[in-house]
Amino acid sequence: MRWSVNVKLLYRYVLTNFFNLCLFPLTAFLAGKASKLTANDLYHFYSLLQQNLVTVIILFALIGFGLVLYIVTRPKPVYLVDYACYLPPPHLKVSISKVIDAFYQIRKADPLRNVACDDPSSLDFLRKIQERSGLGNETYGPEGLVDVPPRKTFAAAREETEQVINGALENLFKNTKVNPREIGILVVNSSMFNPTPSLSAMVVNTFKLRSNIKSFNLGGMGCSAGVIAIDLAKDLLQIHKNTYALVVSTENITQGIYSGENRSMMVSNCLFRVGGAAILLSNKPGDRRRSKYKLAHTVRTHTGADDKSFGCVKQEEDESGKTGVCLSKDITNVAGTTVKKNITTLGPLVLPLSEKFLFFVTFMAKKLMKDKIKNYYVPDFKLAIDHFCIHAGGRAVIDVLEKNLGLLPIDVEASRSTLHRFGNTSSSSIWYELAYIEAKGRMEKGNKVWQIALGSGFKCNSAVWVALRNVKPSANSPWEDCIDRYPVELDSDSSKLETPVTNGRS
Template sequence: MPTLSESPFPDNGPRIVGAATAVPPESYTQREILDLYGITDPRLRSLFLSGAIERRHLTLAPPAPGGGPSFESQGELLAKHRRTGLDMGRRALAACLEEIGASVDDVGYLCCVTTTGLLTPGFSALLIKEAGLPSSCSRVDVVGMGCNAGLNGLTTVAGWAATHPGRLAVMVCIEACSAAYVFDDTMRSAVVNSLFGDGSAAVAVIADAPGGAGAESSAPPGRARGPRILKFASRVIPEAIDAMRYDWDDGHGKYSFYLERDIPYVVGGSVEEVIGRLLDGTGLRRSEIAHWLIHSGGKKVIDSVRVNLGLTRHDVRHTTSVLRDYGNLSSGSFLFSYQRLAAEDVVRPGDFGVLMTMGPGSTVETALARW
């Protein structure tokens, strides 16, 4: 393993200094959802109960008088996306800043990531107004990229931090997945409805200021323990471009999300190549990666990635536990896993970690980090 003195990466690059999450107050077991809406079809019940998910936080419509969920128009779903998303995002941002002893006035750059609805102006402008961030705060919205988008957003945050040393950049992933549901008796809808949950995650990044007065020298002790972001690598699978997508459903008058049955295996079959490129030139072998923080895309996705990379169940323990407790949280899932790893207090200085997300495109995004 390369020593610190032999590392091909600068020792003052952007570092993750804090992360926090937020979810809606209401949560449901898979069985409670089935019973709430009177779903009796054995195929659908089996789908809900066999996916390694125990509970999800959701913002659900009440049951209709005749059974099943009440109809929500596309306009009502967009309103839910804004209302629920802004509440979660504001709480995740506030908790992240509190963790690192920073205030909203310290934020110089804000990236907001979402796929579960379209807003203009987007969440970045809304959060600047609602959370009281400086009006001079630079911002960007990453919209419609799906579950992989957390690392696409982190790329922009790390890049801004690297060119503005000593200044704080924040990414907030905001996914109100229950604002993107279609309810009917099809397997297509049931796959989506059984998998996704609502959640937001915020992560703070800073690079050392000139002369060393940056994240490690001026921050509270807890902020220096996060990893430096060393490198990113991507893999787009054009032949699977339609495997994960939003379609307009004329029958329901709203957007409907589609997941192809075999996409977990397509994604899993692509991860070895992208990890090879991520580690190329670093002197690292895959076996020297101590921590794997992988998007909780679903049981089949996790198993496929694990088998193709030769990982143990222990390696993906945070990924599977987040899936169990929250479902698929789309772009912010990997930060829920990051938070669980941080809470374990098992990371040691010099440890390397890989962050991985997967989503529409079809795409695998990765990042290499070092504590």
């Protein structure tokens, strides 16, 4: 066993450093030849250059033009100056029992409720899902639904979103000392709640952003919209010079709550909680020194052309006319297929040569011998990625990606801890996870972190960042008061058991 491990390490070293290993003997050979050159050889070489002076000038001109063209057209670096995750006030904390009670109060207050058709087992179903979801007893609910009686109104929904967005942005501007009027690009994403005026217009009005700002509002794009917003901001920063881009990712719970009896629509009630994040990006060369990360890659995969993919997560009305998000039985297979396509595109961008070669060999072997080889080689992404931020969509999502990517428990610790402490905060969950890694003191200069998010449509989107320094948590981090209590260990049936886990990287 030890022998095979050493062979594998030697193989990776040789392929990864293949060009360097070849360069050394080549350099030695050229140095040996150069040492034997005489003055007469140098004179003949100089004469040859004089005879072909026009050719030499043209060659150097082409090289110079090529260098200038490369410098002008190469993508501008995009820096993540800082980001802030919204931490709701303590009175909005909701235990599992409080969540179940809120669902009961919402259904009780529903004017369309038919008492005769009530299913008494529905609340038991919700309780079982809740207890096995991986969520803890300190997640946050919106003000309107925590109140008794609940307020499932448009005004309450607007109040929730304003609190989240404004809270995250105030914290961000305070930490970065950036004047809001310096922002040149604004991208806001919220899937379920899109009022008029838009949420991006609300941000412009609240923080008095300038009149020529490039403003975008993304709606209906699901939990992966946060990476889509980053990708859009990155593209805009390639066009508009010397400016800041502000990305705001959030979701609304008040309007998205489902009050009916359809169990495929009730599941989402158990997972989603209040949260949001604000991210400040820059293309200013001077901001590199104070920025936390540099954006390395974004990869977006959309399988919506397939009917099963398009319909596996869908907002619709149930039999009684109540609106909710329906999760189909195909969602697991669809998610797996979409993730595979995404990592197949991302792999060549980040993996070392040794892993690319093995993947290519198994890919060709599978094409030639379909019956004998069932699966492709799964690359070891831990050779290229130091930290993983897997969207905290639910316990099953994290389990599947942990298994398929061959990750260790510590690799998905940030995702599980975020799900337990904050629940599924939709597109902002990957930022709570990044904040967790920073709060644990694990982010070192040169580390690469992979944010991967899944969303309706169906989409899988990835962003890879490189740490520009040893990153410390920003002021008012959402983890600063509870990081010492994490990670927690959950039993197989519920999230109530909280036993501290120790490891060498805590």
